[in-house]
Amino acid sequence: MRELLAQERATATGAAVVEAVRRRPEAAALGDPALLRVADQVHADLVGAGPLAPLLGDPRVTDVLVNGEEVWVDRGGGLQRCQVELGGVAQVRRLAQRLAAATGRRLDDSSPCVDARLADGTRVHAVLPPVAVSGPYLSLRTFRARPFTLADLIAAGAMSEPLAELLTAIVAARLPYLISGGTGSGKTTLLATLLSLVPADERIVVVEDAAELRPGHPHVVGLQCRTANVEGAGAVELRELVRQALRMRPDRIVVGECRGAEVADLLGALNTGHEGGAATLHANTPHDVPARLEALGLLGGLPRPVLHAQVAAALRVVLHVRRVGAARVLDEVCLLRLGADRLVEADPVWQREHGGAPAAVVLADLLRQRGVAVPELLAAAERTR
Structure with missing residues (x-):
């Protein structure tokens, strides 16, 4: 201490x-x-970040990873080795401890792991030996001060203009959605972009483990988890923050990432009149989303039949993103519906490799029911049925 x-x-x-x-x-x-x-x-x-500061100042850099004395950088084209003089393992350890101290966290032999966010939004994760076998390990994910727009994502090849029109319609119709994908696939970037499309007279309450979302919206309220202090007290978990968000007059509730029992509270919130909510979820494919939600729902005490009924009532759309080579792309759009066995299934609406799918007609009807014009991508799928 x-x-x-x-x-x-x-x-x-x-x-x-x-x-x-x-x-x-x-x-x-x-x-x-x-x-x-x-x-x-x-x-x-x-x-600051010492010898890593120039890398974090590069607008192309998204991640800086330190393995002992090795430095790896992702400039949007995958990880590449970078020659940076760090001054030895002891200096890396001190750098990690200094960054942790700047966030009010403890990093030493008795507490060898830390996950925190710097004042500028950079996310820091550090692990010290002996937990880090050849460490220390340091992972820095940079923060973009300016949120992306749909036009930016189109220019980057993440989606086409017709697909952007579809996403705009989903947000306008207040359909609750999940963004799924693997680590570093662009889930948070896409979520922040879509939240920027929410009408300016609506209040968005964002709940996150570590604050990362910075949508270009005039009325965003952010809640962030707090870890326990050195006495083991004072922790505020994500589940508690979801419950607090319900008392803050939200028009839309957003959970930065569902990773535990808080999914039960999110589903409850979305089933009590809070339409248009959103969250991200780690999943390999959109068809794995029901199984992932089931596993997380069981942690929250929801029996399997109740969980699937809640999901079917609370969530509508899954947007699945993935990395294709160096690019991050929107790969598939699905609808969540109850199947014949009363279990939720993800029915494809649109797939990057195959185009429109059968559930496009169902999504088009949902948009009409909510008074939103059907985008051309869905209208074209209807004409071919």
Whole structure:
């Protein structure tokens, strides 16, 4: 504990010194780039990401991974080895501890793992030896200050214009949806983009384990989980935050990622008049989504028949994203419906490799019932039936 407090005091003192240098009148008046450059470097070493700071400042970089003294970077085309001088394993350990301390978390031999978010939104995950076999391991996921738009995703090849029109119609119709996919497939990016399409007079309450969603919407309220302190008290779990969100007059409730028993509370919320909600979920395919929801629902105490009935009533659409080579694409759109055995199934509406599917007609009817114009992608599928 004394080590953590001393590190926090040193960090705060160093930050104050650097800020004083940056604000020196003579530096501003003379425009001394050398002085400002040194100040930036000292700032990075004291309170920032140190030698990793230039990588995090690159707008193309999405992830920076450190394995011991190896550095790997993802600039949107997959992981590549990057030559960065870190100064040894001991320096990497100190860097990880400093980043953890900046978020108010503890990282040492008694607490060797931490998952937190820096003030600029960068997500930090660190693991120390002996848990990290050849570590320390450090994973940094960068934060995009400007949210993507549908036009950006179209330009990046993530979807076509007709598909973007379909997504716009789903949001306008207030159909609750799940975005599924693997790690790093673009689930959070797509969710933030779709939340930006919500009408400005609606209030969005976002519940997350670690705050990542930053939609371009004027009325977003964010709730973030809190871990226990060193005495093991004070934790606030995702499930509790979902219940709190119901008391905050939400027009749309959003769960950044369903990963546990909170799915039971989310389904309950979406079944009590809160339409248009959304969440992300890890799944290999959209057809695995019912099984994943079933497993999470059992953690929340929902029997299997009740869980499937709740899912069928609360959720409508699954948007599945995946990585294809270096690109992140919207791969499939499905409807969740009860099958003959009273279990939820994911029926394809549209597939990237095959186009329109039979459930397109059902989704078109849902949009009409809610007074939303049927997009051409669904209308074309109807004409071929």
